[in-house]
Amino acid sequence: LARIPQLAETATRPPQTTMSSSTTTTDESPVLQDLRRHLTGSSTDSGAAIDPEHRTAVALPVAAIKSLLGVIQRSQANTMMGLQEELRGAAEEMMAFATDCPGSLQLLGGRSHIALASGCELFMKYVTRAYLELPDFAACIAQIMERGERFAGISLAARDRIADVGQAFIQDGQTVLTHGWSRVVSNLLVKAAEHRHFSIVVLEGRPDAAGAKAAKVYADAGIPTTVVLDSAMSYVMENVDLVIVGAEGVVENGGIVNKIGTYGLGIAARELGKPFYVAAESYKFARLFPLNQSDLPPLGRNAAILSFVDTASWEMTGGLVGRPPPSAKEGADGEQVDSSSIPGVVQFKSEQVKVKNPPCDYTPAKYITLLFTDLGVLTPSAVSDELIRLYQ
Amino acid sequence: MFRILTEGNFPCTFICSDPKHFEEEFSGISLGASNSVQNFHPAVLSLGMQYASGTIRGGNARAKAMLRTFQQVIRDYEPPAPSSPSSSRGGGKEDDVRHDLDHRIIKPAFQYWTTKCRPHSVSMGNAFTFLKLAVASLDRDMSVEEVKEILVDTIDAYIHERIDIADEAICKHGSSKIVDGDVILTYGCSSVVEVLLMDAAREKGADTFRIIVVDSRPLLEGRALVARLADAGIECTYILLNALSYVMMREVTKVFLGAAALMSDGSVLSRVGTACVALMARSNNIPVLVCCETYKISNRVQLESITVNELGNPDDVISASCAMNGAASTAADCKQIDSVLGNWRDMPNLKVLSLLYDLTPSEFVSGIVTEMGILPATSVAVLLREMNPQDTNTAFMGSM
Numbered sequence: 066l067a068r069i070p071q072l073a074e075t076a077t078r079p080p081q082t083t084m085s086s087s088t089t090t091t092d093e094s095p096v097l098q099d100l101r102r103h104l105t106g107s108s109t110d111s112g113a114a115i116d117p118e119h120r121t122a123v124a125l126p127v128a129a130i131k132s133l134l135g136v137i138q139r140s141q142a143n144t145m146m147g148l149q150e151e152l153r154g155a156a157e158e159m160m161a162f163a164t165d166c167p168g169s170l171q172l173l174g175g176r177s178h179i180a181l182a183s184g185c186e187l188f189m190k191y192v193t194r195a196y197l198e199l200p201d202f203a204a205c206i207a208q209i210m211e212r213g214e215r216f217a218g219i220s221l222a223a224r225d226r227i228a229d230v231g232q233a234f235i236q237d238g239q240t241v242l243t244h245g246w247s248r249v250v251s252n253l254l255v256k257a258a259e260h261r262h263f264s265i266v267v268l269e270g271r272p273d274a275a276g277a278k279a280a281k282v283y284a285d286a287g288i289p290t291t292v293v294l295d296s297a298m299s300y301v302m303e304n305v306d307l308v309i310v311g312a313e314g315v316v317e318n319g320g321i322v323n324k325i326g327t328y329g330l331g332i333a334a335r336e337l338g339k340p341f342y343v344a345a346e347s348y349k350f351a352r353l354f355p356l357n358q359s360d361l362p363p364l365g366r367n368a369a370i371l372s373f374v375d376t377a378s379w380e381m382t383g384g385l386v387g388r389p390p391p392s393a394k395e396g397a398d399g400e401q402v403d404s405s406s407i408p409g410v411v412q413f414k415s416e417q418v419k420v421k422n423p424p425c426d427y428t429p430a431k432y433i434t435l436l437f438t439d440l441g442v443l444t445p446s447a448v449s450d451e452l453i454r455l456y457q
Numbered sequence: 458m459f460r461i462l463t464e465g466n467f468p469c470t471f472i473c474s475d476p477k478h479f480e481e482e483f484s485g486i487s488l489g490a491s492n493s494v495q496n497f498h499p500a501v502l503s504l505g506m507q508y509a510s511g512t513i514r515g516g517n518a519r520a521k522a523m524l525r526t527f528q529q530v531i532r533d534y535e536p537p538a539p540s541s542p543s544s545s546r547g548g549g550k551e552d553d554v555r556h557d558l559d560h561r562i563i564k565p566a567f568q569y570w571t572t573k574c575r576p577h578s579v580s581m582g583n584a585f586t587f588l589k590l591a592v593a594s595l596d597r598d599m600s601v602e603e604v605k606e607i608l609v610d611t612i613d614a615y616i617h618e619r620i621d622i623a624d625e626a627i628c629k630h631g632s633s634k635i636v637d638g639d640v641i642l643t644y645g646c647s648s649v650v651e652v653l654l655m656d657a658a659r660e661k662g663a664d665t666f667r668i669i670v671v672d673s674r675p676l677l678e679g680r681a682l683v684a685r686l687a688d689a690g691i692e693c694t695y696i697l698l699n700a701l702s703y704v705m706m707r708e709v710t711k712v713f714l715g716a717a718a719l720m721s722d723g724s725v726l727s728r729v730g731t732a733c734v735a736l737m738a739r740s741n742n743i744p745v746l747v748c749c750e751t752y753k754i755s756n757r758v759q760l761e762s763i764t765v766n767e768l769g770n771p772d773d774v775i776s777a778s779c780a781m782n783g784a785a786s787t788a789a790d791c792k793q794i795d796s797v798l799g800n801w802r803d804m805p806n807l808k809v810l811s812l813l814y815d816l817t818p819s820e821f822v823s824g825i826v827t828e829m830g831i832l833p834a835t836s837v838a839v840l841l842r843e844m845n846p847q848d849t850n851t852a853f854m855g856s857m
Contacts, residue, residue, distance in 0.1 A: 317830070317831065317832060317833065318824065318832075318833035318835075319833065352830060354634075354824055354830070354831040354832075356634060356711070356744035356746075356823060356824070357742075357744060360634070430833065446833060446835035446836065449832055449833050449835065449836040449839065450836060450839045453829065453832075453836065453839055453840070453843060457843065
């Protein structure tokens with residue numbers, strides 16, 4: 066049985082303040098507190114505007130790196146080895162949080178934590194390299210802090226660079242198919258729409274209504290948008306000209322990990338001869354080599370918590386569709402409300418029906434035509450070249 | 458390497474003009490043979506015997522044995538007596554220890570093994586190139602003792618880093634892909650795959666996975682492997698290559714293969730039959746992982762298995778009983794079976810071919826496990842650039 070107490074909560078409280086009233090933050094370590102702070106953008110120094118429609122203000126790897134900077138700031142270590150130990154511990158803590166802590170689900174939206182791991186690893190590699198260049202500990206720390214502060218800005222700049230290189234691949238009169246909600250892709254498409262006329266087809270994106278969110282953004286930008294069911298992706302494929310998706314992580318062989326459904330999209334696109342493009346920043350390159358779908362890093366306990374939700378659900382789409390549910394408060398004797406009474410929640414009563422809802426899948430490199438990154442336009446085989454250079 | 462050329466429309470072998478001569482070359486290496494003018498170190502001759510008879514097989518074993526033999530030779534090396542005043546050029550090439558080592562000792566030994574005993578493997582070739590570079594980069598004014606010490610140490614370091622430590626790293630990366638319930642298939646006997654599987658059994662428990670060892674005639678190398686794996690407590694199955702499709706479709710979850718060499722386009726040179734295994738796995742959507750140390754990467758590109766290959770003894774193919782230290786049936790049975798094609802040499806239209814290697818195209822390989830991690834086949838050229846920079850200079854290779 067899949068109950069969703071969180072839905073009951075969000076019905077009454079807007080997303081941003083959920084974290085502040087949670088009781089667990091007080092006994093959380095400073096690292097995790099930092100991570101929450103950066104993800105929800107509730108700190109004033111983040112420099113990034115809090116967007117009420119997006120669950121997190123900054124990308125997950127960026128928030129992770131900022132938390133690691135906080136570790137450096139608080140650190141009492143006098144040697145690089147000691148500092149690296151602390152950083153490693155903090156990274157492991159954040160990974161454990163992402164995989165096993167129920168509270169992280171709402172914060173991260175059940176997205177893959179590959180980007181979190183790759184961002185941390187990248188930062189620690191950078192720290193090591195900086196120390197090799199600047200053996201003086203204090204000066205090295207100062208440089209790392211300064212570079213880290215600029216990282217959020219670098220991340221935003223990466224998105225703009227991706228938009229620059231990717232725009233050339235969309236021509237007037239074409240139809241673009243996209244899937245899932247990605248800030249990188251939306252930035253690319255909105256910027257491209259400033260110079261060209263094209264239309265977008267968006268897959269609905271169950272169970273988190275990512276497609277509905279994306280459709281709203283594109284429609285607001287003046288791009289003609291069509292929303293279709295996830296299952297209609299092969300049907301519409303013959304009428305689109307290209308496919309663009311984002312990525313949670315880019316793996317060693319040039320394949321990507323992205324929202325569930327991307328793999329099928331890749332197969333359909335290749336079969337019908339449509340180019341399949343991926344827009345991703347280079348800090349998403351991870352040293353993973355999945356052999357098949359079951360070879361992805363395990364999701365921990367969070368994998369079981371997701372369940373199916375009808376996207377015609379008012380609070381899931383931020384008021385875009387559906388109607389508000391009746392007030393779902395706790396019963397007088399503290400009993401949890403039966404979530405089947407909340408419209409839009411699919412509930413299986415039988416014990417014999419298992420619900421599996423993997424949030425991500427792995428799309429092998431052979432289905433990907435090109436990757437738009439801040440390092441330029443890469444073929445899938447160039448990703449490994451970059452990774453070898455980065456981690457040499 | 459022996460080349461197979463075509464004559465008219467019929468492919469035929471051109472090793473030497475007469476198959477009988479080939480047999481002599483292959484099976485009989487006599488010490489102090491009439492055409493060997495130079496006096497080789499006994500270790501060189503003994504290693505040559507081991508290569509020719511097949512006692513030492515496998516890329517790593519041959520390269521290691523070669524390097525150890527060179528260490529021995531270098532330790533026993535005595536520089537030539539200073540040249541007599543009449544022919545002296547004083548400080549000329551004759552007095553250069555490096556040049557003497559290279560031209561009088563190292564190169565002839567390698568050529569002897571390659572031409573008289575068995576063509577060298579890519580691993581031997583790369584190790585030999587490394588050794589020549591090491592000799593050439595020595596200081597000109599060093600004493601003989603210093604030269605010996607440095608070279609012996611350098612060879613030790615090469616073996617340690619590029620083979621032993623690399624194998625450990627490959628084990629670590631490869632066994633991270635082995636999960637509970639896996640049925641792992643391997644072909645022939647690869648030293649690094651054996652170490653990987655033993656390691657995984659030790660770390661995860663011998664009962665977490667099963668192994669299927671596929672073997673083929675005439676070498677039947679897999680028997681020794683499966684005996685050792687079974688002794689380690691791992692549940693094993695042993696089949697011959699012709700039964701491959703049966704297990705592949707039903708049971709196998711992953712395939713681990715070894716390699717003699719990696720070509721720079723990502724194709725894999727390995728024991729003949731490997732391409733078959735990889736192809737079958739690919740068509741059943743089973744991941745194929747090739748385990749190979751980076752020192753075996755060749756800057757050559759080979760398009761198919763025929764043009765450059767090594768020939769084995771054709772009689773091994775003909776003989777129906779186990780050719781190599783086999784427990785055959787009765788002597789009478791063997792005689793009877795072997796007599797079927799026993800006179801193949803007298804049949805004018807029959808050629809017998811025993812190929813030792815084949816080429817697996819990179820499309821059939823899901824990933825290559827190296828000490829740098831698991832990489833796609835397309836990254837072999839990148840590894841060549843990063844790890845074997847001396848091999849990317851084709852002009853240098855031409856001088857070998």
